[in-house]
Amino acid sequence: MSAIQKNKVKSSHCVTLAVLIVFCILPLFLRDSWVSVVAEMLIWGLAGTALNLIFGHCGMVSFGHAGFFAVGAYTFGLLLNYGLVPYSIAFISGVLAATLFGMIVGWFAIRLISHYFALFILAASMVIWTIASIWYGVTGGDDGLIGIPVPDIFLSITNSYYFILMVVAVCLFILYLIRQSPFGSALYAIRENRRRAGSIGINVRRYVYIAFVISAAFTGIAGILMVNFLQCVFVGYADFMRSGELLFLCLLGGMYNFMGPTVGAFVYLFLDKVVTRYTEYWPFVLGSLIIFIALFFRGGIMGFMEERYRVFKLKRGEL
Amino acid sequence: MSWDIILQQSVSGLTEGMVLFVAAAGITLVMGSLKVLNLAHGSMYIIGLYLCFAVCSQFVGIPAYFYIAIIAGTLGASIFGGLMEILIIRPVYKMGHIYQFLVTWGVIFVVMDLVKMVWGGTYHPITAPQYLTGRIIFFGLAMPKYNLLLIIFGLVVFVLLYLFINRTRFGLIIRGITVDREMMSLLGQDVSRSYTFVFMLGCALAGLAGASVGPITVAGPGMEMMVLLKSFIIMVIGGFGSIVGALIAAILLGLVDSFGILFIPRLALGFPFFLMLIVLSIRPWGLLGRPE
Numbered sequence: 001m002s003a004i005q006k007n008k009v010k011s012s013h014c015v016t017l018a019v020l021i022v023f024c025i026l027p028l029f030l031r032d033s034w035v036s037v038v039a040e041m042l043i044w045g046l047a048g049t050a051l052n053l054i055f056g057h058c059g060m061v062s063f064g065h066a067g068f069f070a071v072g073a074y075t076f077g078l079l080l081n082y083g084l085v086p087y088s089i090a091f092i093s094g095v096l097a098a099t100l101f102g103m104i105v106g107w108f109a110i111r112l113i114s115h116y117f118a119l120f121i122l123a124a125s126m127v128i129w130t131i132a133s134i135w136y137g138v139t140g141g142d143d144g145l146i147g148i149p150v151p152d153i154f155l156s157i158t159n160s161y162y163f164i165l166m167v168v169a170v171c172l173f174i175l176y177l178i179r180q181s182p183f184g185s186a187l188y189a190i191r192e193n194r195r196r197a198g199s200i201g202i203n204v205r206r207y208v209y210i211a212f213v214i215s216a217a218f219t220g221i222a223g224i225l226m227v228n229f230l231q232c233v234f235v236g237y238a239d240f241m242r243s244g245e246l247l248f249l250c251l252l253g254g255m256y257n258f259m260g261p262t263v264g265a266f267v268y269l270f271l272d273k274v275v276t277r278y279t280e281y282w283p284f285v286l287g288s289l290i291i292f293i294a295l296f297f298r299g300g301i302m303g304f305m306e307e308r309y310r311v312f313k314l315k316r317g318e319l
Numbered sequence: 320m321s322w323d324i325i326l327q328q329s330v331s332g333l334t335e336g337m338v339l340f341v342a343a344a345g346i347t348l349v350m351g352s353l354k355v356l357n358l359a360h361g362s363m364y365i366i367g368l369y370l371c372f373a374v375c376s377q378f379v380g381i382p383a384y385f386y387i388a389i390i391a392g393t394l395g396a397s398i399f400g401g402l403m404e405i406l407i408i409r410p411v412y413k414m415g416h417i418y419q420f421l422v423t424w425g426v427i428f429v430v431m432d433l434v435k436m437v438w439g440g441t442y443h444p445i446t447a448p449q450y451l452t453g454r455i456i457f458f459g460l461a462m463p464k465y466n467l468l469l470i471i472f473g474l475v476v477f478v479l480l481y482l483f484i485n486r487t488r489f490g491l492i493i494r495g496i497t498v499d500r501e502m503m504s505l506l507g508q509d510v511s512r513s514y515t516f517v518f519m520l521g522c523a524l525a526g527l528a529g530a531s532v533g534p535i536t537v538a539g540p541g542m543e544m545m546v547l548l549k550s551f552i553i554m555v556i557g558g559f560g561s562i563v564g565a566l567i568a569a570i571l572l573g574l575v576d577s578f579g580i581l582f583i584p585r586l587a588l589g590f591p592f593f594l595m596l597i598v599l600s601i602r603p604w605g606l607l608g609r610p611e
Contacts, residue, residue, distance in 0.1 A: 290425030
């Protein structure tokens with residue numbers, strides 16, 4: 001048993017390493033336009049994984065994670081745009097701002113459940129959206145800010161790509177560690193049965209609160225990376241639709257799997273690029289896909305693959 | 320500030336409030352008794368609005384075409400809602416709120432593009448019959464006639480809905496399934512069919528709001544989000560399932576909108592969301608709702 005277990009750990013490490021190497025050499029083969037698509041996929045993957053800590057892992061729907069994304073993005077973008085602080089400080093302040101916003105919103109939100117929770121976060125993100133869209137003098141309102149001065153090194157798409165790859169890999173690794181820790185297991189327990197988790201001594205509210213703040217912080221990092229990559233900030237970052245898109249990434253890839261949202265982000269953005277080439281009715285396809293997955297394909301892509309893998313193992317008599 | 324500006328702003332605020340009340344009454348009814356948050360509610364409003372436009376532009380010659388248009392919008396939205404409930408919401412009642420959010424979220428995109436396929440992405444004005452447009456003199460002020468009609472219409476809808484829920488047998492069933500679904504089915508009530516009925520009623524109200532607001536707005540893409548968000552705010556402030564609460568909250572929201580734009584235009588946009596946050600953190604069940 002232990003031999004199999006050890007073997008399994010090793011093989012999954014090998015897969016991770018192989019994927020990382022593939023990502024490292026991707027810019028050598030792909031055109032710049034596709035490299036930038038992959039960079040965006042990575043950023044969305046990080047945001048989705050961060051959201052999934054609350055969504056798939058704790059079983060709480062958040063309809064406003066775009067708010068945290070936007071708080072990180074705007075803090076970083078504004079600080080750089082007005083030349084207030086050097087780059088590194090702006091980066092750190094972006095993360096701190098998203099964390100702080102997560103702490104404030106979370107403080108109230110975790111007292112609520114199901115629909116109330118979802119609506120509360122939605123309202124909070126819409127407040128950010130409103131502030132961003134009416135504060136013309138500072139945020140540029142609906143037009144957003146374009147041409148944010150990032151260090152020259154990030155002007156090359158390849159450099160930017162490697163930076164994003166590095167940050168996303170590190171963040172995903174940290175999120176993975178959190179998920180595998182006793183803290184992560186406690187979150188599972190809360191998702192499966194809140195009351196029972198409470199009665200075996202888990203402080204449900206504190207655990208959910210910590211998970212929420214972590215999730216907000218990493219979503220903020222994704223927002224910062226987006227600004228760093230595109231050099232612009234838009235009101236659309238905080239949009240209600242954006243939050244829904246993030247939820248869809250988790251659903252598509254499989255919300256009960258750690259890599260699900262990242263896989264979902266890749267498939268989603270790829271579909272977006274390909275389908276919009278053939279038809280202007282991409283939202284129609286998207287909507288039907290959402291309904292189909294929610295009704296018949298609940299595990300998402302990773303859930304499906306896991307099941308196939310299990311069947312495969314069973315047939316070979318290894319389980 | 321002069322008297323006529325106050326009156327003018329009140330009328331425009333009340334008009335908006337009444338339209339929003341009709342739309343929000345639907346979502347709060349569905350939320351209260353089915354415990355389903357219908358994210359596609361704004362899409363039902365859009366369906367009503369576009370059907371009203373379609374009928375108005377096709378049958379502009381025949382008498383009473385405008386009333387046919389409003390009825391068509393209401394019925395269209397309610398039939399669409401019924402199909403939606405039977406086909407995609409029924410399988411996920413037991414799956415918890417995550418999947419209910421997701422399927423109704425998907426419907427938003429589908430309706431958005433269906434509308435675009437049929438009517439294109441441009442804006443269409445809707446013309447009401449002559450005797451409904453124009454202005455009448457009201458306390459020495461010229462008021463748009465249709466706005467006043469909408470206010471009265473909203474109140475009529477409120478009274479009818481209130482009587483329907485509290486005085487009729489169907490209303491009794493709705494209140495019954497709100498309290499205890501299992502008990503109602505033990506008492507011999509076909510709960511599945513009642514659910515479909517309540518959902519259709521909710522969608523019909525959204526369609527009615529969309530169709531009746533036609534002449535003072537235009538049928539265009541992208542309006543569903545605004546209606547959806549405002550319905551959320553009203554539902555939360557008024558309390559899930561409370562019709563009276565929805566009326567108060569809708570009037571409040573309409574007046575805040577119209578007067579806020581006069582005084583502090585920048586804050587008027589964000590204030591409702593702020594109000595929603597405060598209500599959710601202090602009294603999550605809303606002004607007139609019942610704590611779960």
